Amino acid sequence: MERRDLLKSLVSLPVVGAFGFEWFRKRNHEKYLTENIRNELNISTDTPEYKPVSKDDKLIRIGLIGYGIRGKDLAKAAGFAHPTMIDEWKKGALENKDDDRYEHFLEQDSLNLQIAGVCDIFDTYGRMAQEAGANALRQGTDGKLNQLPKRYLTHQELLADPTIDAVIIAAPDHWHGPISIAAAKAGKHIYCEKPMTWTVEETYEVRKAIKENNVVFQLGHQGRQNESYLKAKEIIAKGVLGKVNLIEVTTNRNDPNGAWVYPIHPDASPQTIDWNQFIGQAPPHEFSLERFFRWRCWWDYSTGLSGDLLTHEYDAMNQIFGLGIPHSAASSGGIYYFKDGRTVPDVLQTVFEYRDLDLSMVYSATLASNLSRGRKIMGHDAYMELDNSVTVYADRGSTRYKEKMDNGIIDPELPIYTYTPGIKNVDAITSPTSQYFAGRGLMYSYRSGRRIDTTHLHIREWLDAIRFGTKTSCNIDVAFEEAMTAHMGTKAYKENRHVYWDPVKEIIV
Amino acid sequence: MNYSFSQKFWLVALRIAIGWHFLYEGLVKLANANWSSAGYLLDSEGFLKDFFVNTLAGNPNMLQVIDFINIWGLILIGIGLILGTFERIACISGILLLALYYLSHPPFVGLKYAVPSEGSYLVVNKILIEMIALAVVYVFPTNREFGLDRFIFGPAKNKK
Numbered sequence: 001m002e003r004r005d006l007l008k009s010l011v012s013l014p015v016v017g018a019f020g021f022e023w024f025r026k027r028n029h030e031k032y033l034t035e036n037i038r039n040e041l042n043i044s045t046d047t048p049e050y051k052p053v054s055k056d057d058k059l060i061r062i063g064l065i066g067y068g069i070r071g072k073d074l075a076k077a078a079g080f081a082h083p084t085m086i087d088e089w090k091k092g093a094l095e096n097k098d099d100d101r102y103e104h105f106l107e108q109d110s111l112n113l114q115i116a117g118v119c120d121i122f123d124t125y126g127r128m129a130q131e132a133g134a135n136a137l138r139q140g141t142d143g144k145l146n147q148l149p150k151r152y153l154t155h156q157e158l159l160a161d162p163t164i165d166a167v168i169i170a171a172p173d174h175w176h177g178p179i180s181i182a183a184a185k186a187g188k189h190i191y192c193e194k195p196m197t198w199t200v201e202e203t204y205e206v207r208k209a210i211k212e213n214n215v216v217f218q219l220g221h222q223g224r225q226n227e228s229y230l231k232a233k234e235i236i237a238k239g240v241l242g243k244v245n246l247i248e249v250t251t252n253r254n255d256p257n258g259a260w261v262y263p264i265h266p267d268a269s270p271q272t273i274d275w276n277q278f279i280g281q282a283p284p285h286e287f288s289l290e291r292f293f294r295w296r297c298w299w300d301y302s303t304g305l306s307g308d309l310l311t312h313e314y315d316a317m318n319q320i321f322g323l324g325i326p327h328s329a330a331s332s333g334g335i336y337y338f339k340d341g342r343t344v345p346d347v348l349q350t351v352f353e354y355r356d357l358d359l360s361m362v363y364s365a366t367l368a369s370n371l372s373r374g375r376k377i378m379g380h381d382a383y384m385e386l387d388n389s390v391t392v393y394a395d396r397g398s399t400r401y402k403e404k405m406d407n408g409i410i411d412p413e414l415p416i417y418t419y420t421p422g423i424k425n426v427d428a429i430t431s432p433t434s435q436y437f438a439g440r441g442l443m444y445s446y447r448s449g450r451r452i453d454t455t456h457l458h459i460r461e462w463l464d465a466i467r468f469g470t471k472t473s474c475n476i477d478v479a480f481e482e483a484m485t486a487h488m489g490t491k492a493y494k495e496n497r498h499v500y501w502d503p504v505k506e507i508i509v
Numbered sequence: 510m511n512y513s514f515s516q517k518f519w520l521v522a523l524r525i526a527i528g529w530h531f532l533y534e535g536l537v538k539l540a541n542a543n544w545s546s547a548g549y550l551l552d553s554e555g556f557l558k559d560f561f562v563n564t565l566a567g568n569p570n571m572l573q574v575i576d577f578i579n580i581w582g583l584i585l586i587g588i589g590l591i592l593g594t595f596e597r598i599a600c601i602s603g604i605l606l607l608a609l610y611y612l613s614h615p616p617f618v619g620l621k622y623a624v625p626s627e628g629s630y631l632v633v634n635k636i637l638i639e640m641i642a643l644a645v646v647y648v649f650p651t652n653r654e655f656g657l658d659r660f661i662f663g664p665a666k667n668k669k
Binding site for chain 2: 005006008009010011012015016019023027096097
């Protein structure tokens with residue numbers, strides 16, 4: 001080969017050299033930015049542990065009280081789905097490969113539970129609860145059921161059953177307090193749906209009953225298990241946002257289901273529903289299918305937006321900030337869209353003041369617009385957007401980050417920190433594109449990291465507390481704060497005035 | 510090859526520039542442990558949407574294969590084009606990859622994407638242009654003139 005040939009073959013070697021040079025320059029620049037921000041923020045890369053359930057763990061015998069919409073979800077999260085539900089998931093999976101509800105359910109760990117008894121005052125749901133409870137093998141209608149658990153017609157009878165260790169309560173709001181109190185007195189451990197109570201008075205009584213009878217209590221705010229909230233808590237504790245002075249949380253829905261206009265079951269009638277038991281401590285009313293299936297629309301049984309949806313937002317922030325009960329609450333709103341005879345508002349704004357923490361929390365909700373406004377936590381140095389991922393942006397007016405913004409290390413247009421559950425290596429900087437996807441929950445949903453239902457984790461934490469004496473994250477003290485906060489919001493709305501919390505006497509004034 | 514010097518020069522420059530782009534796109538993905546094509550695929554539109562969203566992105570095993578092929582395809586094509594080696598395979602593979610990118614996000618009337626594009630496109634976008642440019646490189650090969658293939662396979666014979 002001639003020398004000329006060799007030179008011509010290797011003509012692009014200088015390009016390779018230039019590429020390598022530029023590549024390392026770019027990498028070093030990115031590393032410089034990332035490390036600078038990472039050192040400045042000092043946020044850990046820890047993710048919560050996931051412990052498998054041991055087969056040696058003590059079997060816990062559960063009583064299911066209420067098998068409506070939420071009751072079905074809770075039973076499923078505990079590992080017991082009705083065979084027709086499994087049929088539906090299987091069918092869904094056949095029709096749409098994206099539908100992984102069936103696969104997901106089969107992957108869900110078994111919690112070593114037995115459904116020992118069920119109670120629902122609507123016959124159809126009562127029977128379905130039995131069938132779900134007997135479906136330990138997680139099969140469809142063509143599968144085999146174990147022996148059906150006993151169905152009780154009243155919760156009192158279920159609670160008297162000595163073979164039941166613990167109860168999951170998914171009754172309407174006005175029954176949460178009375179059933180919790182009775183369950184505690186019967187020595188049963190309690191997982192109760194939110195809100196903890198329907199009236200202020202019950203709130204004291206539930207707390208007293210739980211503490212006196214020493215049972216394990218978990219309130220159903222499964223958001224406690226959300227990885228992003230745990231990360232947000234760490235970020236705020238480390239002062240990344242500076243002095244937080246305003247929190248904005250919101251609810252936006254815009255469909256009949258979201259506004260609690262649920263379907264009415266065709267089997268439902270005065271013959272199949274124990275109406276008197278439904279009414280309980282609520283004001284008497286003639287039999288009404290609307291009221292039975294859509295009870296969330298009436299103050300007579302419901303706690304409205306405040307108890308139903310504000311509480312999830314409040315509990316998330318209480319978990320992150322340790323807010324406690326607010327100093328004051330003011331609310332306004334009305335029934336502006338769903339003029340269907342309901343008494344609870346469909347638009348609600350509530351403002352809570354936390355004088356000790358020097359911050360306000362604003363809750364704003366509508367059931368008739370889908371404009372998603374998310375959760376925003378505002379501090380002097382940075383603000384956080386919190387959904388399934390955590391995103392932190394430096395504030396242009398920040399004193400802490402001023403120097404780094406001035407010399408180009410921090411760009412207030414780009415997040416200084418993002419966290420999406422399921423990613424192992426948490427990076428301070430991600431590209432705007434991946435950021436865009438992460439915020440919409442489009443990313444990583446098919447990667448190897450296991451996705452786990454938060455309600456399943458929340459029940460699991462409760463069972464661990466029963467078995468090993470650990471603590472529940474949504475324990476009775478936290479639940480007390482949640483209920484009082486919701487009641488303050490409701491009272492402020494109903495009485496159209498500021499209401500205040502007296503921390504010494506523990507009363508709303 | 511009867512090209513003039515400037516024809517050869519610009520053809521080689523085009524080949525190397527496209528190679529540089531491919532190599533960098535591949536290395537960036539390789540260097541980011543969290544990179545996945547899932548986001549891009551899930552955002553697909555057009556008549557092959559179902560294929561990209563369900564067949565590729567919807568299957569975790571398939572996704573791993575796609576990610577692997579994508580990363581190493583980009584890197585190897587890039588190296589091939591820069592060095593001028595296995596140029597024909599590199600061109601064809603490159604055209605195929607670009608065609609897949611184009612077809613998953615075609616800039617057709619009425620289709621919308623989660624990620625806004627950095628420019629304004631109607632039917633023709635930069636992916637399509639890069640694809641056509643690669644076709645040009647394919648039909649006007651320079652690898653046996655200025656490239657490692659001259660060393661491996663010998664210089665191109667001038668046609669009479």
